[in-house]
Amino acid sequence: MFRAMLRGLLAHKLRLLLSALAVVLGTMFMSAAFVAGDTMAKGFENLFSTVNNNLDVQVTAKSDAPKSEQGNEVVTAFVDQATVDKIAAVPGAARTTPQVGTDGARVVGKNGKVVASNGPPRFGIGWVADDSLVRLREGSPPTGPDEIAINAGLAKTTGYHVGDRVDVITLQPRKTFTLVGIFGYEGGRDSLGGETTVAFSMPTAQELLIGAPGRFTNVDVQAAGGVSQAELKSRVAAAVGPNYTVKTGTETAKDQASETASFVSILKGGLTGFAIIGLFTGAFLIFNTFSMLVAQRTRELALYRSFGASRGQVNRSVLLESVLLGLTASLVGLGVGVGIGYLLRQLLESFANANLPVSGVVLRPYVVIVTLLVGTAFTVVAALIPALRASRVAPIAAMREAATPDKPLGRLTLIGGVVFATGVLLLALKLTDVVKDAVWWMLGGGAALAFLGVAMLAPSVARPVTSVLGRALSWAVPGRLGTRNTGRNPRRTAVTAAALMIGVTLATGAGVFAASAKSGISSVFTNDLNAQLILSTDFTGTGQAGFETSLVDKMKAIPGVQTALAAQADSVRIGGRTLTIIATDVDAAKVIFKMTPKEGDLRTLNAGEIVVDTDTAKEQGWRLGDTVPVQTARGGDYREKIVGIYEANNIANGPILNMADATTFRSPFAQQGYVKVADDSQVGAVRSQLDALVKDNPEVTVSDRSGVIKQSSQFLNIVLTILNVLLGLTIVVAVLGVINTLLLSVFERTREIGLIRAIGMNRRQLGWMVTVESILISVFGVLLGVAAGVALGIAIVQAVGTDFLKLTMPWGYLAATLILALVAGVLAAILPAIRAARLNVLEAIAYE
């Protein structure tokens, strides 16, 4: 029985290959994501264990200052010399090295622009004479206040040589140094992991990097022989007291690695998500293939039944086929995926300009297990329904015509309607806030059910929709025949189209969201912001870029400027919460942000004063005249009196601090500036003066509203492009499905094709007939997808519901999607059309 089935399976190689390809693509994507992620994580782990090779214990000062939004500790508390001395005196501490090291030393390149970072930090350090990791390659160590050394990787990207004059931006504005040395790392590496490092003399580092002369960011301790890390840790901890964090070298390496691990796991999670969507799409394809194979093999299966095979045996054999198919395809996918994962890592490495410390591929057992399991499970589940159907074939069917017509769609339509309605109800309950909790269950489950419902309703609309669409293609007989053929098996057409619908739905939803975000942002900037010119700061890196707040006086002095403001933003602890707030001149902000006072005054604030918006006040229960505690990143521990409460709007919707107390923000600079020009005709003149003002600061750009809008659109476009590329995978799988369906249809209609060839249809006409069917299936799928996607987009926009989202249809994008469907339809038709055209007329007619 099994052997006979296996032979049956192999008899349909091409169809099998196409379904297998769908599984291969999905599992490939998944394992590639796993492997690339694991390999990168391993690389980081190794990197940090190398860095901390000679470290037994590390001491940092504890700080209860606010953490950054990513949850990282912003280095704010420092270790003083007295503590360093205490640590050095601990018995068993062989060597004590106080260090200064922090992110945020930005080098200005030869082109006058700041050397950008693609993610890795831009370190500034204090030079330590006998660092076990650092190897001076050229020149000498930095000693004077005007001297620096840089790592070889940075020297290579910038082209700087020893003796060059190099500008560096730190906590202080751009300053010129002499490059006196270039260093590398243990093992001949130019950089440890793509980072750039600028080394200053220790006093200079203390002043420029942490603004705390005589203090250090951390103290590294090496144990004397015979003293364990743990032992030394407890001794040091006892010596320095509770205000310091003491970790062993191993702990330090682990903590540092886990910081990057979150990035790696986000990347892995995202890619895996797309892999699952791809597999889901593939499942439709497998479902269709098995349905059709089983339908065509009705006679064969009935024959087995007629000589005594039980229903279970038929079931098992079809399932066994799917297990074999799924397993084989998953294995191939795994193999290819591991290779791609490796390439992906290589690509990232060359992109980040780093040599990661691991060159091999990390293949963990779970990758193999999960990939094979998921791939096989998807295949088997997709084959289950056809298998059950196959077992219901009565032996008598062996005597009848092989191709049985589709069952009536009534029941399916009814169930589909119920499923769809349930999904919509869940979404509606969530969107109207009837149910507050379980956001993801409601939204995700609702969307999935609604989607499934649409897929189940699709067969009943397939025929009417495709026949209407087909009219556009039916100027001649082949087009008409193609249209009729599309309507013949509504289930098959619908399932094929539904596979295409998945990717298109998501892409369209994202498109609607992006378009809404673009128009929302543009409307906020045009309607709610009362300033024509905007100073913005390079936001990549550490958020330390910016301009001096005193620049605002020069801005105001430009002829034609009505008012201007400079705003500093940072995370602070306020009223027991960590919030990102801004500090600025409220008198100017009142005009520029169109703030309306509710209580108290909106005026320039003095030290110790704050204004808050109505929402925050309500949430926190604050009233006018209350005093709230505010703690800033670099030491400020203030009590701020609320002197005004304003109505929250799109631009201003949080506490606004006075500028005096903001000097202890993480960065002393302002990140944003807004200039209101009295008369629109003067904007050009004011802009050129502003440009001149920030000429020396390569991290600040002046733009008008349209420039800002363009920037945010560009960002959205990039995100959308990445999303579409990833969704492209599912669309490729779906197009494979269209090819598969058409091949099967051509095969099923062999005799018809023979007949129409016999009565005079030529190959070109036959090809067009197949192409019309292909186009109709594709366009039908894309239309379903666009409709579902638009609905999804609207649902998301409504659910998020901020003013930065203004529901907008991306008509061009939708049109492009439809054109893509036409192209996909034509491409998918090529192989089946060739097959149809190659049929020998006589054999086709005689075919049974």
Added chain:
Amino acid sequence: MTTDGVAARAVDVWKVYGSGEAQVIALSGVTVDLERGMYTAIMGPSGSGKSTLMHCLAGLDSVTRGNVWVGETQVTGLGDAGLTRLRRDKVGFVFQQFNLLPTLSAEENITLPLAIAGRKPDKRWFDTVIDTIGLRDRLGHRPSQLSGGQQQRVACARALVSRPEVVFADEPTGNLDSRSGAEVLGFLRNSVREFGQTIVMVTHDPNAASYADRVVFLADGRIVDEMRDPTAEGVLDRLKRLDITAGFAGDDSARLAREER
């Protein structure tokens, strides 16, 4: 070569399948003229090569050696495009079964060859044909809503509507009961009598052959006899004699070999 008065012609046609031990000769040097405006039946025991001859004449199958003409067109040597044009413009077909596209109505099936060629049907001729087959009230029906005999009459109408040089019918009554079969055969004969249509029909049924003007007998891939104005009894008589002289052994193996291809 002139083909006046001849609708289709085969000259020394050979058809050989396979090679070496497995070689099967389906046609060995068949030469035959099929006159214009005449109803010709090709008969012979199963496997005698009668269907192969028809397929070769119609351009559905290629010949191993020899030449075939339909009207003025030399069929041998035509490429796919040429063969398609020949089938579209010069030839009509009626097969034993599966003659109609299930997605099209009877009327659409009838006009399909014209539609494929991009020609408009001649309204008067169309009406004449429809009235002759007597299915005017069924034109909007799908094939699945028609009986076997009705389907076959629709197929005949389709073959006639483009006024081809010659209509080839391959066992057109093979799947029908005798009454429906008689209707179809009568209709074919009428189209020869009244419209001057040329029809070549392959059959193994002496009764069907008796509707023809001329019967050509095949055995072992050769033309062994022919008969003008046949009667069913005469044909049956002739067939019996053929069976005795030709036998079946070789024929059956030839048929099997062909089916296995």
